[in-house]
Amino acid sequence: MSAGAGLPAKSLAAVMHAYAQPLTVQEVPLPTELEPGAALVKINCTTLCGTDAHLWDGRLSGFLDVAMPMIHGHEMVGEVVAIHPFETRDAVGREIGVGDRIVWSEAVCGHCYACTVLGESVMCERRGMGFMQRADVSPYVIGGLSEYVYVAPGAQRLVVADEVADTWAAAAGCAVKTMLRGFRNGGGVPTGGTVVIQGAGPLGLFGTAYARAGGAGTVITVGGPEPRLEVARAWGADVTVSVDEIPDPDARIAEVLRLTNGLGADLVLDFAGAPSANREGVMMAARKGAYVIVGIAGPHADPLPMPAVMGKELRVCGSMNGDIGDLAASLEFLRRHRERFDWDLMFEPAVGLSGATDAIAAMAELTAIKPVIRPGLG
Ligand SMILES: [Zn+2]
Ligand SMILES: [Zn+2]
Known part of the structure; x- marks a missing residue:
């Protein structure tokens, strides 16, 4: 699929250029074509993870280094704007159409020792971690602090049930699935x-x-x-x-x-x-x-x-992060227990991209539990 098919050419994003400095809200390019297996999503909301904050403030520098410029955010949910016809199903076989609300895993290769022999895609040797993706190299926009995000081939996708709020679905993308896998491994x-x-x-x-x-x-x-x-x-x-x-x-x-x-x-x-x-x-x-x-x-x-x-x-x-099975179970856990636990207690009021720096700093300082960024708020 090419830009001729109506893909947006640019996305507004909050971009990290230096440790512990304000994120710059700027336009970044979008890929001009979708690869087979890829999709483009308009972000409904992104929630911040402690790892985003720790990668931003530099405390993990030398241990985990950030490829800058970079766009933070690996907990996100959005609506499909375009999907390559090569593969239009989600990880459990449901058809994904334009306008459907989805979450997705980090891209995994499906071919390495971890993906095949171990059957453990969390340890994929080519796992597409967002903080290693430069915002000035195609596909530019993997992180969720952006209007649009490129869902790369190998990122396993799931359609989100209507009862699951945007914020919960976003948090499933790291916090909930990582927690759930910890229990499973234990x-x-x-x-x-x-x-x-x-x-x-x-x-x-x-x-x-x-x-x-x-x-x-x-x-x-x-x-x-x-x-x-x-x-x-x-x-x-x-x-x-x-x-x-x-x-x-x-x-x-x-x-x-x-x-x-x-x-x-x-x-x-x-x-x-x-x-x-x-x-x-x-x-x-x-x-x-x-x-x-x-x-x-x-x-x-x-x-x-x-x-x-x-x-x-x-x-x-x-226990490290979670795979698509952990993500699927997380969505169902949140949906099934939504009456019993008030999940909304977790989340801060939503802000736009212009509020992302304050949100990530608040996360780093533990004054916010789970900041929420809605890029559509500007
Ligand atoms: Zn792999
Ligand atoms: Zn995380």
């Missing part, structure tokens, strides 16, 4: 058992609801600040442990042991990504328990206390 919610959630950011809060809905006995959410812990309690945490009120990690470990009659938690998930979180999480886990590491602590994380891992026969595993 063996699922232990029915009637104790779950400790480390972190009260978006993953920790969605994880709190998931543990509650999944049949946990006691759910303990460790994090802060207080407004986030309020959401955690509304979404099913029996107890919250405030890192502001109890700043000493050893005191928090003692508190979790006290709350669990000295036993610890059957499942502990690190959704915090703080350098001290992993030692703390291992010490909070029960004998024969599981510990799942989801947060990115960067290169200076405290070492795991191996004697405790051995002595408790802990299962320790990592």
